[in-house]
Amino acid sequence: MRPAEPRPADRTGAGEPVAGAATSGSRKARDGRRAERLAPYVLIAPALLIIVGLRLWPLMLGVNFSLTGDGERNGTSVGLDNYADLFDDPLFRTALRNVGLLVLLLPVAVALPGLLATFIYLRVPGHRLFRSVYFFPAVLSPVIVGAIFNLLLAYDGPLNAVLGGAGAGPVDWLGDPRVAVFAVVGVHVWATFGMALVVFLAGFATLDPALLDAARVDGASLPQSIRHVIIPGLARTIQFVFVTTMIGMLTSMFGLLYVMTGGGPEGSTYLPEYYIWVQQGQMNRPALASAASTVLFLIMLVVGLVQIHLLRRVGRED
Amino acid sequence: MSRRLGRWLVAVPMAVLALATVYPLLFAANVAMKTRREYILDRFSLTGTLHWENLGIAWNSVGMARYFVNSLVVVAGAVALLLIIGSMAGFALSQLRFRGSTALFLICLAALFIPFQVIMVPLARTMADLGLIDTYPGLILAYVAQFLPFTVFLMTSYYRAVPSEIIDAARIDGNTVYGVYRRIMLPMGAPALLSVGILNALFCWNDVLISLLMMPSADHRTLMVGVTSLRGQYSDDIPTFAAGVLIAAVPVLVTYLFLQRQIADGVTAGATKG
Numbered sequence: 001m002r003p004a005e006p007r008p009a010d011r012t013g014a015g016e017p018v019a020g021a022a023t024s025g026s027r028k029a030r031d032g033r034r035a036e037r038l039a040p041y042v043l044i045a046p047a048l049l050i051i052v053g054l055r056l057w058p059l060m061l062g063v064n065f066s067l068t069g070d071g072e073r074n075g076t077s078v079g080l081d082n083y084a085d086l087f088d089d090p091l092f093r094t095a096l097r098n099v100g101l102l103v104l105l106l107p108v109a110v111a112l113p114g115l116l117a118t119f120i121y122l123r124v125p126g127h128r129l130f131r132s133v134y135f136f137p138a139v140l141s142p143v144i145v146g147a148i149f150n151l152l153l154a155y156d157g158p159l160n161a162v163l164g165g166a167g168a169g170p171v172d173w174l175g176d177p178r179v180a181v182f183a184v185v186g187v188h189v190w191a192t193f194g195m196a197l198v199v200f201l202a203g204f205a206t207l208d209p210a211l212l213d214a215a216r217v218d219g220a221s222l223p224q225s226i227r228h229v230i231i232p233g234l235a236r237t238i239q240f241v242f243v244t245t246m247i248g249m250l251t252s253m254f255g256l257l258y259v260m261t262g263g264g265p266e267g268s269t270y271l272p273e274y275y276i277w278v279q280q281g282q283m284n285r286p287a288l289a290s291a292a293s294t295v296l297f298l299i300m301l302v303v304g305l306v307q308i309h310l311l312r313r314v315g316r317e318d
Numbered sequence: 319m320s321r322r323l324g325r326w327l328v329a330v331p332m333a334v335l336a337l338a339t340v341y342p343l344l345f346a347a348n349v350a351m352k353t354r355r356e357y358i359l360d361r362f363s364l365t366g367t368l369h370w371e372n373l374g375i376a377w378n379s380v381g382m383a384r385y386f387v388n389s390l391v392v393v394a395g396a397v398a399l400l401l402i403i404g405s406m407a408g409f410a411l412s413q414l415r416f417r418g419s420t421a422l423f424l425i426c427l428a429a430l431f432i433p434f435q436v437i438m439v440p441l442a443r444t445m446a447d448l449g450l451i452d453t454y455p456g457l458i459l460a461y462v463a464q465f466l467p468f469t470v471f472l473m474t475s476y477y478r479a480v481p482s483e484i485i486d487a488a489r490i491d492g493n494t495v496y497g498v499y500r501r502i503m504l505p506m507g508a509p510a511l512l513s514v515g516i517l518n519a520l521f522c523w524n525d526v527l528i529s530l531l532m533m534p535s536a537d538h539r540t541l542m543v544g545v546t547s548l549r550g551q552y553s554d555d556i557p558t559f560a561a562g563v564l565i566a567a568v569p570v571l572v573t574y575l576f577l578q579r580q581i582a583d584g585v586t587a588g589a590t591k592g
Contacts, residue, residue: 032494039495040416047407047470048422054441054463055429061440116332125329126336132578133336139574139581140343140567141524143542147549147563148346151556158345158362190339195585202586222324251433255526259546273435277527280439290439297436304431 059297066290074287082291091263092292095270098181099299102249102271105185109245113193114238117200118230131201135194142255145191150174150260153183177268180261184269187260188253195248196241203237242307250300272296343567350560357557369557376562380551384537385544386565391454392529392540393522396461400469400518401511403462408473409503413485414495423474429467434528442531450532457532457540461522469514472587476510477503509580510587516577517584523570541566 069078086092116134120127137145152158153173160170173183211233215225231238254273261269263278272292279289349357351368377383410416411423434441441460442451450456480503488498504511529540539547545566552559574581 036495037416040410040414040419043406043410043414043495043499044422046403047426047466050403050459050463050466051426051429051470054444054459055432055437055467056425058437058440058444059432061444062437065440116335119328119332122325124325124332126333130332130336133339135578135582136574137339138585139520139524139570141526141542141545141570143524143526143545144563144567144570145342147545147559148342150549151349151560152342152345161362194339198582199586202582247433251435254435255524255542258526258530259549273433273527276435276438277530280442281531286439286443293436293439297432300431300433300436 062290062293065287066294068287070285070287078287082288083295085288086291086295091267091270092272092275094267095272095275098269098271099250101181102185103246103303105189106242106246106249109189109193109249110196110238110241112189113196114200114241116193117197117204118226120197120201121204131197134197137191138194138198140191142188142191142252143259145187146256146259149187153187153260174261175265177264177266180265181269184253184256184260185249188249188256191256192245192248192252196245199241199244200234200237203234207233239308239312243304246303246307247300250296250303272299346560346563346567349557350564352557354555354557361556372557372561373565376548376558376565379558380544380548380562381536381539382541382544382562382565385539385541388454388533388538389523389541392457392461393519395454395458396465396522397515397519399458399462400465401515404466404469404473404514405477405504405507405511406499407470408477408507409499411470411474412477413480413482413503426467426470426474430471434464438527438531445532452533452535452538454538457529457538460528460532461518461525464528465518465521469518472514472584473507473510475587476507480506509583512577513580513584513587516573516580520570520573520581 066082067077067079068074069076069081116130120131124130154160155170155172155175159173164170171179174180207230211229212225215229220228250271251273253271254277257263257269257271257274258277263270263274272295276289276292276296279285279292348365349361350372351365351370352361352372353369356365407426411419411426441463445451445456445460448456450459484502484506485498488502493501524542525540526542526546529543533539533543545563548559548562552562
């Protein structure tokens with residue numbers, strides 16, 4: 001997106017020239033100058049007030065709050081008791097284990113849209129249609145996606161019918177504790193890979209096509225071109241997709257969990273965000289929920305920084 | 319020749335994937351048009367007669383109409399505020415020189431990395447203290463707070479590309495800073511405002527967590543929260559359930575059909591301008 005040139009009509013503003021009035025030193029002009037100096041602050045004040053008051057301040061409050069007690073000990077300082085409770089809770093430990101699983105699956109969730117974007121960039125037949133179709137689930141609410149997949153993944157639903165037709169036994173996608181978390185993550189990837197795909201395509205638009213042509217003339221195969229031209233050329237885009245995909249996995253699966261599994265079966269699909277919600281809304285333990293929030297924030301910081309560090313190093317080696 | 323063949327070989331699995339991408343929604347649409355009996359007997363085959371009345375049943379019986387209006391009010395309010403506040407801040411941060419501008423930009427940027435889940439407990443308390451829980455202004459304010467850092471960031475980077483000569487010229491013509499904002503920056507920002515506006519509208523429309531937290535009473539449910547309650551009420555009437563889901567999806571589908579470009583622009587702006 002680039003701003004267009006304004007139409008001439010936009011330039012001619014109302015009001016008389018200020019130059020004459022300013023030199024006269026009248027009170028009105030002084031007030032005018034002061035108003036002008038303050039103008040940037042006035043323009044930014046609403047945004048700043050909301051961001052500081054409702055984003056940054058709550059972050060501090062939350063950390064502080066996580067060091068106080070729930071219920072009878074409400075308001076009193078309890079040190080790190082909430083954090084001890086947290087790591088004793090099998091549900092929270094499951095949530096952390098699932099975060100580990102997400103980190104392991106992350107390269108797949110990045111490589112899949114990356115590869116598809118490469119093919120679309122190389123104009124496989126139907127590339128325009130593919131682009132539109134792949135992107136479309138990304139605009140649907142997780143609630144709608146989850147509701148539909150509840151039907152598709154039902155024990156007597158279409159997916160098991162297809163498997164049955166191929167001779168494979170029915171799988172209890174959302175009822176088997178060993179399977180459910182993979183089912184939910186799979187649905188999340190299905191619903192969001194289009195987002196990463198579009199970002200990759202925007203990255204490709206900045207890639208110099210002459211480089212790829214040169215590689216082709218030199219007889220490079222597609223995997224070689226990807227390895228030596230596309231990956232180094234898109235290093236920043238890849239880094240961006242890694243970080244945003246990870247953030248998406250940690251913070252936008254609530255809707256799916258809420259609709260598809262409710263954290264079950266046997267708590268196997270808990271993620272930190274769902275745990276926070278349950279402790280705050282259902283169990284009435286806001287201080288414990290705040291401690292979980294703080295842990296989630298630290299996880300995201302660490303994962304984000306490690307990724308940027310690793311990817312920088314990979315970028316330098318090329 | 320072999321390269322051409324290779325392209326077609328790649329296109330086949332990609333077409334299968336495309337089919338897998340649209341199938342779930344088509345399945346839901348097909349189910350929504352069946353009678354309960356038809357669904358139980360055969361859930362896969364294409365329905366013979368379209369039972370549009372299912373949509374009416376879903377719309378009227380569980381308060382979908384009410385939830386729909388709630389969502390419209392909240393989304394419209396939040397998007398309008400986001401665009402006004404975000405473009406004002408974006409203009410100041412990109413084009414005006416004033417003390418502390420870099421620090422203020424960094425504050426907005428830092429807020430971008432605070433997910434809602436991390437601040438939801440204290441935020442709910444603050445909102446309760448302000449008496450804003452379970453009110454439209456409360457939910458609108460929560461959405462504005464959630465999506466404002468992103469909006470400010472995008473508007474700032476968009477407005478940076480506006481040549482300063484244009485603003486200088488407008489100033490010489492006698493415009494105040496506010497005049498420049500109203501007569502130059504708002505019209506010039508239209509493409510970005512459209513993109514950011516649609517994206518914010520989608521985010522707010524699709525949200526369930528913030529809405530659950532801020533609007534606990536059944537009367538004030540937004541549409542997505544309403545959809546989550548459909549399941550319980552229609553667990554033995556899947557076609558009506560699917561019809562409700564379809565109603566909730568239609569506004570987004572229509573938006574996507576007409577404004578796909580703008581949505582993609584908004585999504586990628588963060589990547590190419592970061």
